[in-house]
Structures are given as structure tokens and as C-alpha cells.
Amino acid sequence: xxxxxxxxxxxxxxxxxxxxxxxxxxxxxxxxxxxxxxxxxxxxxxxxxxxxxxxxxxxxxxxxxxxxxxxxxxxxxxxxxxxxxxxxxxxxxxxxxxxxxxxxxxxxxxxxxxxxxxxxxxxxxxxxxxxxxxxxxxxxxxxxxxxxxxxxxxxxxxxxxxxxxxxxxxxxxxxxxxxxxxxxxxxxxxxxxxxxxxxxxxxxxxxxxxxxxxxxxxxxxxxxxxxx
Ligand SMILES: NC(=O)c1ccc[n+]([C@@H]2O[C@H](COP(=O)([O-])OP(=O)(O)OC[C@H]3O[C@@H](n4cnc5c(N)ncnc54)[C@H](OP(=O)(O)O)[C@@H]3O)[C@@H](O)[C@H]2O)c1
Numbered sequence: 001x002x003x004x005x006x007x008x009x010x011x012x013x014x015x016x017x018x019x020x021x022x023x024x025x026x027x028x029x030x031x032x033x034x035x036x037x038x039x040x041x042x043x044x045x046x047x048x049x050x051x052x053x054x055x056x057x058x059x060x061x062x063x064x065x066x067x068x069x070x071x072x073x074x075x076x077x078x079x080x081x082x083x084x085x086x087x088x089x090x091x092x093x094x095x096x097x098x099x100x101x102x103x104x105x106x107x108x109x110x111x112x113x114x115x116x117x118x119x120x121x122x123x124x125x126x127x128x129x130x131x132x133x134x135x136x137x138x139x140x141x142x143x144x145x146x147x148x149x150x151x152x153x154x155x156x157x158x159x160x161x162x163x164x165x166x167x168x169x170x171x172x173x174x175x176x177x178x179x180x181x182x183x184x185x186x187x188x189x190x191x192x193x194x195x196x197x198x199x200x201x202x203x204x205x206x207x208x209x210x211x212x213x214x215x216x217x218x219x220x221x222x223x224x225x226x227x228x
Pocket of ligand 1: 009010011012013014015016033034035036039040074075076077078079080081084101102103104105142143144145146147148201
């Protein structure tokens, strides 16, 4: 995968930056996407400095990032997701894979971060699948990883459940997850299960507030081949 650049749309926020840092350290070529080219380039520069000598992180406006990569990771707030995907539709290459990490938190409408919004399609990831061009495959992943921990140095203690209706997109997302130290990737089945992943994020945020921590999830009891 390291010859295939990964474009992180909305990659200037903590979630995108943390994923970029871990993948840059793993040797992946990363494009930080932003609505603003300069912000993208400044964000990329910071990640390069943090990730070390061999890091390959560049910054581009989101549509330029889509034109430059066919492996896309979406890390924007839910309230911006639909409008951004509509805007990017002409720029997304046919056959691309889009991995969505969006959580429909109630903060988008002034509510609590420990609650989610009802999404007509079932989840933010299913909304994304409805908005991407035909032939683009969507997987849902990374909802339950703490951005604070991703932006640090230690290995994480968390599993990533990947949901998606396309086997290839699901497999690519699991391979990316497994590149993050301490993370095991698990196939979570159909994209409709993303609604559960998104709800777990709200629960984790509530736990983090209550216990002042950075909670994650581990799934136990599956056969070894279930974990990547
Ligand atoms: N933070 C976490 O621990 C975490 C963990 C798992 C999943 N998530 C989910 O991942 C997503 C990103 O999380 P985050 O904490 O990184 O979010 P964030 O900082 O609020 O936003 C990420 C980036 O999205 C862009 N953006 C913001 N509003 C936008 C809009 N209306 N339209 C288009 N782009 C917009 C911004 O980049 P530019 O201004 O540079 O364009 C921003 O830097 C969210 O859906 C969140 O629920 C977060």
C-alpha cells in the first residue's frame, strides 16, 4: 500500500492528524486535505517534523487531494460531511475507496458529545455511501480510536472494527488499521453496522468525561484469524 498515497480529507483536525502521523511513521505517503491549501501544507509540515526523517506528508486543498489519490479517509465533523462530499463529487476518482470515520455527534446541533444524532440513512458512513460517485466503495473505520492517543507516541490499546459492503474496501481499511501500533483490525460486516460503531464513540466520550481517560475497545474471544 505504501506506493498508494492516502488522502485524509479534513486531515487538519486531531483525528486526521493522528492517523496521518501513525501512517507516516509506518512509511505511507500521506496527503493532508483541507478547505484551505495553506492550512493543509502547514499541517503536513508539522506531521513531517513529528514523524521523522523519512515521512512523506504533503498538504493540498481537499479536491486536489481527491484528484491525487484514490484512497481517501474522511475525518470531518458530521455537520460538514454531506456538503463536503457533494462539493468533492466531481473530483473523486472512479474506483476510489473512501474510509469514513465520521461520527454524527449531537455537538453538531449544540447537544452533548456523549450523544449521537439520528441519521436518515442509518449512520454517517451510510450517508457518505449515498453521496460518493457511483463505483466508489465506502468502508467505515477508526471511530473508536482516541485522537489524543493517536497524536502521541505509545502504541494504542484498541481494536478497530471495519464495516463495509465492499470486500476490497473493507480489506484495505483493515490493512491500514493494522499499521497503527497496538491496533488489531476486525471485519465488522456490513456498512449498516457503522451505526453501532458511531454509537460506541459517543459512549467512549461519555466514559472519558466520567473517568477522565482515553477509553478504547478490545473485542475478545474471536479466533486468531479474525484479528489482522
Ligand atoms: N477526535 C477524535 O478523537 C475522533 C475519534 C474518532 C472519530 N472522530 C470523528 O472524526 C471526525 C473528525 O474529528 P476531529 O476531532 O478531527 O474533528 P474537527 O477537528 O472538528 O474537524 C476536522 C477537520 O475538518 C474540517 N472541517 C471542519 N468543519 C468542516 C466543514 N463544515 N466542512 C468541511 N470541512 C470541515 C477542518 O479542516 P479545514 O478547516 O482545514 O478544512 C477540521 O480541521 C469527526 O466526525 C469525529 O466525530 C474523532
